[in-house]
Amino acid sequence: MAEDLIEEVVVQLLRESATTLPSDVIEALHRAEATEESEVGRSQLRTILKNIDAARRLAVPLCQDTGVHVFLVRGNADAAVERSILSGVARATAEIPLRPNVVHPLTRENPGTNVAEGLPHIIYHPADDDILEITVLPKGAGSENMTALAMLTPAQGIRGIKQFVLDTVVRAGGRPCPPTIVGVGIGGTSDLATGLAKQALLRPLDLPHPDPVIAALEEELAEALNLTGIGPMGLGGSSTVLGVRIATAYCHTASLPVAVNLQCWAARRATARIYPDGRVKFRGSPFEP
Ligand code: SF4
Known part of the structure; x- marks a missing residue:
């Protein structure tokens, strides 16, 4: 070639x-603006949407x-x-x-x-x-700097995974420019889990995971994260994440690696x-x- x-x-x-931005991200931001409970949060989302529109019209970053x-x-x-x-x-x-x-x-x-x-x-x-x-x-860098890896024990299981994702997003607060997309890599080795967390961000927000158990976990995590109150740009509200995207790989019987890679609203x-x-x-x- x-x-x-x-x-x-x-x-x-x-x-x-x-x-x-891809159409699924813009649609998710519009949905967030329509459902956001905080006035400050809504105004942040309106500004983000105006910014997206201006960048597209003017062909600037x-x-x-x-x-x-x-x-x-x-x-x-x-x-x-x-x-x-x-x-x-x-x-x-x-x-x-x-x-x-x-x-x-x-x-x-x-x-x-x-x-x-x-x-x-x-x-x-x-x-x-x-x-x-x-x-x-x-x-x-704002979102990439919030990346986190945990080498959980198999006994910590799904409960440990949920806790780690919640802790990571809460610790990040407003720094990754929320509402974010939360990429989660589960399994593999430490480096594979971190890569999976990033590659999970490539699946559009309107495309559920083909495994219904993982799709349900993504929904459950997104609902929980939107109850943290972090809100758009960390200024408070009910739109902390646009979605959670999980990618998995098999892992060693004695390991349970979990990685989180956050993607800002500029997804x-x-x-x-x-x-x-x-x-x-x-x-x-x-x-x-
Ligand atoms: S919107 Fe994304 S790329 Fe822009 S400053 Fe925030 S984290 Fe960085």
Whole structure:
């Protein structure tokens, strides 16, 4: 597949995700505004919705923190795909523009391109077909900094999982810019659980988990979290979360890893499918047909 086509698609994905939220997120914010019990909370949601509308009309980023970039690539990807993603991120940073957020962890030196050792983070899922699917999930620091991992004991079970999710969201308070989407990774190893928590954020809010037990747990947690009173931007109210999204993996019989990855109201994501004949389809998530 041509490198310049992939680079162009990456730039478009970054532009789309930076300036426009997926429709399921916007609908969830409208529902929250309609049901929010606090006047201050409602006014925060109204401001958020106006901000979203202005960003889309003016084609400017929704938030000054345009995040660091996580990519999921599904398909038969070679080194050329990775080169195209890196050059696409550097180009988008200059052209859109995106804030150059990526710095060395110790010296804080900033290359200015959002491309450096380890970032963007690219996760590959091999596939047999000839379609290349690229998804981007920009993560702002306010929500990413609230990530938490617990290595529970199997005896702590579902009760322990619920307590950990509640404690994490309450401890985060207003810092992740609520209403948030709460990604929960359950099982695997410590690193797998943390990755699952982030990848769980890719499932749209109007798409329930296919396992009814997990779907019910997501609903139960969302209801409980909306009773915490944290509210929009942490200023109080009944809209603390837009939803909870859980992803699971089997784990060691002696382990129960649980990770939480919060996503702020600016829940940006975008997906593109590139077909062998050069056609490109853009979607709000890899779950959309
Ligand atoms: S947490 Fe999200 S909405 Fe808040 S400043 Fe960061 S990117 Fe923006």
